Amino acid sequence: MTEPGGSPAERAAALADAARAGDRRALARLLTSVENHTAVAEQALRLLYPLAGGAHLVGVTGPPGAGKSTLVAALIAQLRASGRTVAVVAVDPSSPITGGALLGDRVRMQSYASDDGVFIRSMASRGHAGGLAATSTSAAAVFDAAGFDVVLLETVGTGQSEVEVAAAADTTVVLEAPEMGDEVQAIKAGLLEVADIVVVNKGDRPGAQRTAAQLRAMLTPPGESGRADGPSARRPDVLVVTALTGEGVPELLAALDRHRADGAAEAAPAARRARAAAQVRAVLAERLWERLASPSLTPTTDAALERVARHETDPYAAADALLAALGREEAP
Amino acid sequence: MTEPGGSPAERAAALADAARAGDRRALARLLTSVENHTAVAEQALRLLYPLAGGAHLVGVTGPPGAGKSTLVAALIAQLRASGRTVAVVAVDPSSPITGGALLGDRVRMQSYASDDGVFIRSMASRGHAGGLAATSTSAAAVFDAAGFDVVLLETVGTGQSEVEVAAAADTTVVLEAPEMGDEVQAIKAGLLEVADIVVVNKGDRPGAQRTAAQLRAMLTPPGESGRADGPSARRPDVLVVTALTGEGVPELLAALDRHRADGAAEAAPAARRARAAAQVRAVLAERLWERLASPSLTPTTDAALERVARHETDPYAAADALLAALGREEAP
Numbered sequence: 001m002t003e004p005g006g007s008p009a010e011r012a013a014a015l016a017d018a019a020r021a022g023d024r025r026a027l028a029r030l031l032t033s034v035e036n037h038t039a040v041a042e043q044a045l046r047l048l049y050p051l052a053g054g055a056h057l058v059g060v061t062g063p064p065g066a067g068k069s070t071l072v073a074a075l076i077a078q079l080r081a082s083g084r085t086v087a088v089v090a091v092d093p094s095s096p097i098t099g100g101a102l103l104g105d106r107v108r109m110q111s112y113a114s115d116d117g118v119f120i121r122s123m124a125s126r127g128h129a130g131g132l133a134a135t136s137t138s139a140a141a142v143f144d145a146a147g148f149d150v151v152l153l154e155t156v157g158t159g160q161s162e163v164e165v166a167a168a169a170d171t172t173v174v175l176e177a178p179e180m181g182d183e184v185q186a187i188k189a190g191l192l193e194v195a196d197i198v199v200v201n202k203g204d205r206p207g208a209q210r211t212a213a214q215l216r217a218m219l220t221p222p223g224e225s226g227r228a229d230g231p232s233a234r235r236p237d238v239l240v241v242t243a244l245t246g247e248g249v250p251e252l253l254a255a256l257d258r259h260r261a262d263g264a265a266e267a268a269p270a271a272r273r274a275r276a277a278a279q280v281r282a283v284l285a286e287r288l289w290e291r292l293a294s295p296s297l298t299p300t301t302d303a304a305l306e307r308v309a310r311h312e313t314d315p316y317a318a319a320d321a322l323l324a325a326l327g328r329e330e331a332p
Numbered sequence: 333m334t335e336p337g338g339s340p341a342e343r344a345a346a347l348a349d350a351a352r353a354g355d356r357r358a359l360a361r362l363l364t365s366v367e368n369h370t371a372v373a374e375q376a377l378r379l380l381y382p383l384a385g386g387a388h389l390v391g392v393t394g395p396p397g398a399g400k401s402t403l404v405a406a407l408i409a410q411l412r413a414s415g416r417t418v419a420v421v422a423v424d425p426s427s428p429i430t431g432g433a434l435l436g437d438r439v440r441m442q443s444y445a446s447d448d449g450v451f452i453r454s455m456a457s458r459g460h461a462g463g464l465a466a467t468s469t470s471a472a473a474v475f476d477a478a479g480f481d482v483v484l485l486e487t488v489g490t491g492q493s494e495v496e497v498a499a500a501a502d503t504t505v506v507l508e509a510p511e512m513g514d515e516v517q518a519i520k521a522g523l524l525e526v527a528d529i530v531v532v533n534k535g536d537r538p539g540a541q542r543t544a545a546q547l548r549a550m551l552t553p554p555g556e557s558g559r560a561d562g563p564s565a566r567r568p569d570v571l572v573v574t575a576l577t578g579e580g581v582p583e584l585l586a587a588l589d590r591h592r593a594d595g596a597a598e599a600a601p602a603a604r605r606a607r608a609a610a611q612v613r614a615v616l617a618e619r620l621w622e623r624l625a626s627p628s629l630t631p632t633t634d635a636a637l638e639r640v641a642r643h644e645t646d647p648y649a650a651a652d653a654l655l656a657a658l659g660r661e662e663a664p
Contacts, residue, residue: 280636288616305609
């Protein structure tokens with residue numbers, strides 16, 4: 001890859017080409033641009049997006065302490081053993097400052113530093129202008145276009161945006177640890193709604209099989225053998241895995257593949273449309289905001305926001321006034 | 333309050349009036365409407381918003397297990413003892429299904445069921461069309477307009493949206509528990525960035541004073557006596573509190589009052605503008621999306637989203653095409 005130079009369009013084309021060709025530095029640089037919502041990132045994404053769509057996007061989420069990073073590491077090993085390449089978008093709940101230090105298991109992943117078939121990217125969970133879902137979906141599209149077979153989206157299961165990221169994948173894995181108290185039972189029930197596959201981790205602990213049995217019972221509506229409320233109208237698989245030793249991980253991979261094969265006809269298109277809608281919405285909101293921040297409209301916009309801040313008007317009236325100002329601006 | 337009837341505008345006016353007059357059923361009903369983004373909620377908010385602005389909005393956030401609900405209960409007691417009324421918007425990380433069951437301490441708050449000076453409202457953290465920040469800010473505005481002196485926004489400190497809710501308050505309290513491991517140290521550093529006041533809870537534990545000393549050291553940049561990067565360019569107070577017994581809570585309330593008095597001249601207007609911008613952005617995005625879902629544009633919108641989902645086009649091209657379609661639609 002050459003050093004950056006030329007117009008944004010030229011640099012975007014060079015970055016996109018290099019990323020597709022497997023240049024890891026180019027890929028890393030492009031992902032940084034995507035996180036920062038630069039003009040180069042937009043141009044590169046426009047080139048790469050039509051080339052994406054082949055990867056299997058797998059969301060991995062669960063409460064803190066359930067062992068997400070360990071499971072992701074085990075999945076990487078299993079996918080590599082089966083000859084597939086894998087990229088990870090890990091949404092890190094810590095700040096950009098402390099970044100990678102948060103998850104001790106990330107160290108384990110550094111054993112893949114010399115393997116071109118693995119790429120791990122941590123993203124901060126705060127400060128995304130277009131929203132976390134839009135940024136991480138764009139990052140996944142970059143990996144997808146770069147030819148990775150599987151893209152894992154790893155998020156902590158305790159935030160609105162974070163759960164939505166995992167839920168918008170083709171297949172969503174919700175991880176649980178056995179023997180948890182009442183508080184986590186409640187979180188569990190909330191997370192289960194988005195699960196295509198439920199994994200009870202730490203399967204070597206005494207409570208694991210019991211937890212799995214409880215989860216299966218929770219997931220079976222009374223008087224029915226399958227649930228009818230989910231997008232795929234079927235009951236998620238519940239698997240017991242010991243991520244640390246790899247036990248149960250081949251079965252998890254088989255379940256992921258099965259879900260993808262089944263899902264191609266039902267759930268996945270819905271997930272893909274939801275991702276598309278989230279991305280288009282984010283771009284629309286950005287475009288609108290950019291126009292309102294244009295030199296000619298900035299005074300109007302600032303005055304409207306100030307009036308809302310002072311409670312002299314309400315956000316609805318301000319939004320409608322700004323839309324009207326935008327319409328006048330654009331009229332010939 | 334009369335039973336609902338009449339046009340949305342009439343029902344909104346009746347609800348807004350009743351909420352202002354202190355009718356708790358009306359307040360509860362209005363908050364449900366706000367959560368569901370109904371037309372009645374919009375009309376009522378437009379009436380109430382100009383009456384808001386007098387309350388002190390206090391964000392309370394921190395990692396799971398730090399004792400947020402216990403601290404909120406202690407703050408309620410202290411505020412009531414000082415003759416002030418208080419409303420709580422608690423953003424619940426569990427699903428609507430399991431809702432209130434999550435936090436055991438919520439039960440404690442039911443002791444205020446007969447006190448009109450306290451109103452506690454749990455909100456689900458998922459499924460808000462306009463975003464969690466916009467919904468919870470609207471709920472806070474309702475309480476504000478209804479005359480509550482203090483509105484506490486309680487959120488878990490492990491999600492993008494959740495932290496943003498607390499950070500957008502006039503004063504943000506970040507809660508920590510002593511003696512936590514490395515993982516939580518990192519979360520701590522991330523959360524500290526948004527703190528106006530840091531509270532070490534469980535002050536009766538041996539590690540509390542040491543944790544407070546560590547936090548003070550982290551918050552003092554080398555060679556400086558105050559930080560210069562925050563919105564208020566000053567170092568947050570670090571207090572030790574035992575929420576369970578109430579020890580240190582009067583000092584916390586004094587710190588909150590002091591921050592508000594100081595902040596009126598510096599940080600608070602910025603927080604108010606940030607809240608206004610978040611709300612106006614949310615309304616703009618909603619308005620735009622509503623127009624794209626109008627009968628005449630739905631086929632165009634659906635086709636564009638489908639093409640993005642199939643990777644036949646990219647989200648930027650689709651957004652621009654939709655904006656152009658919208659412009660043609662609105663041209664005379």
